[in-house]
Amino acid sequence: MNLKINGEEIIIKKDNLTIYDILSICKVEMPEMVSVQLNGAFVERLVFASTVVSDGDEIDFLYFMGGGAE
Amino acid sequence: MINFTEEQLERYSRHILLKDVGVEGQERFMSGKVLIIGAGGLGAPAALYLAAAGVGTLGIVDGDKVELSNLQRQIIHFTEDVSIAKVVSATQKIQALNPDVKVNAIQEHVCASNIRDIIRGYDFIIDGTDNFAAKFLINDACVMEKIPFSHGGILRFTGQTMTILPDQSACYRCIFSAPPPRNAVPTCSQAGVLGVIAGMLGTIQAAEALKFLAKVGTLLTNSLLTFDALEMDFRKLVLRKQANCRVCGEHPIILELIDEEQPVCDLKNS
Numbered sequence: 448m449n450l451k452i453n454g455e456e457i458i459i460k461k462d463n464l465t466i467y468d469i470l471s472i473c474k475v476e477m478p479e480m481v482s483v484q485l486n487g488a489f490v491e492r493l494v495f496a497s498t499v500v501s502d503g504d505e506i507d508f509l510y511f512m513g514g515g516a517e
Numbered sequence: 518m519i520n521f522t523e524e525q526l527e528r529y530s531r532h533i534l535l536k537d538v539g540v541e542g543q544e545r546f547m548s549g550k551v552l553i554i555g556a557g558g559l560g561a562p563a564a565l566y567l568a569a570a571g572v573g574t575l576g577i578v579d580g581d582k583v584e585l586s587n588l589q590r591q592i593i594h595f596t597e598d599v600s601i602a603k604v605v606s607a608t609q610k611i612q613a614l615n616p617d618v619k620v621n622a623i624q625e626h627v628c629a630s631n632i633r634d635i636i637r638g639y640d641f642i643i644d645g646t647d648n649f650a651a652k653f654l655i656n657d658a659c660v661m662e663k664i665p666f667s668h669g670g671i672l673r674f675t676g677q678t679m680t681i682l683p684d685q686s687a688c689y690r691c692i693f694s695a696p697p698p699r700n701a702v703p704t705c706s707q708a709g710v711l712g713v714i715a716g717m718l719g720t721i722q723a724a725e726a727l728k729f730l731a732k733v734g735t736l737l738t739n740s741l742l743t744f745d746a747l748e749m750d751f752r753k754l755v756l757r758k759q760a761n762c763r764v765c766g767e768h769p770i771i772l773e774l775i776d777e778e779q780p781v782c783d784l785k786n787s
């Protein structure tokens with residue numbers, strides 16, 4: 448399956464993967480700390496494990512970044 | 518219509534020469550009011566460049582004092598300023614750089630009860646805060662007061678920023694519906710940051726403020742710019758305003774400001 452993850456084309460030799468699986472394949476350490484955009488729409492965290500991705504999907508991980516002043 | 522003095526014509530000559538800014542754009546800078554929340558890593562370069570540009574009124578909000586460990590990146594503060602209020606230190610530098618600028622120094626931390634009064638009357642806000650509670654508070658307050666603002670965050674070698682035009686473009690809560698549990702995400706004070714990253718990001722925020730005032734170009738709306746300076750990789754992620762956003766959506770559920778509860782992490786640690 449071909450996916451575009453954070454702008455990069457990635458080939459994964461498996462099907463029926465969920466957002467949760469993709470996060471683990473991409474070694475995202477704390478899945479609860481990212482926002483996930485699937486084809487331009489945000490996916491609720493509660494359904495990461497039940498949302499299946501398909502060939503050609505575009506997935507973006509957005510990370511919290513808190514620094515600035517201090 | 519502002520009558521430029523000889524000195525101002527000289528001081529701002531590179532703006533006046535600049536197609537798309539010119540006399541008209543410089544006038545807009547000079548009648549503009551920008552509020553910078555946090556006189557730290559992001560706020561320092563933003564304040565200096567906006568002062569240099571001749572922005573008419575600069576508000577600076579910060580309740581902290583300058584510490585020695587700030588000087589590695591907060592370039593508006595000097596060694597001799599350690600232990601004085603950041604807003605005092607920042608005001609002195611701004612006035613030394615450009616006496617045309619009127620500075621409103623507000624020595625406070627923003628919170629739910631004061632933020633709407635603090636931001637009201639400004640044309641554009643720069644979020645230069647260092648914690649999620651403040652970032653969400655600024656987002657919600659700016660959405661409610663309908664004041665455009667620039668979000669910014671930095672960590673280690675990376676940064677992210679987006680510009681929000683309330684009612685028109687995606688807000689911070691459209692992307693991140695709520696703050697992460699406290700301590701779940703490292704801050705610069707825990708994970709460190711390369712000092713210059715603050716300069717790279719703070720100057721992008723200042724550029725957005727000036728573009729907004731001059732009404733030129735395309736703002737960083739509906740997109741999150743992220744960069745990783747280790748690879749010098751810049752990426753602009755296209756976003757959409759979310760109809761179900763808790764604060765700017767069709768049926769907002771956040772109708773008044775609250776200070777984010779702090780004990781979330783204490784539960785985890787206990």
Ligand SMILES: [Zn+2]
Pocket residue numbers: 687688689690691692758759762763764765766
């Ligand atoms: Zn929103």
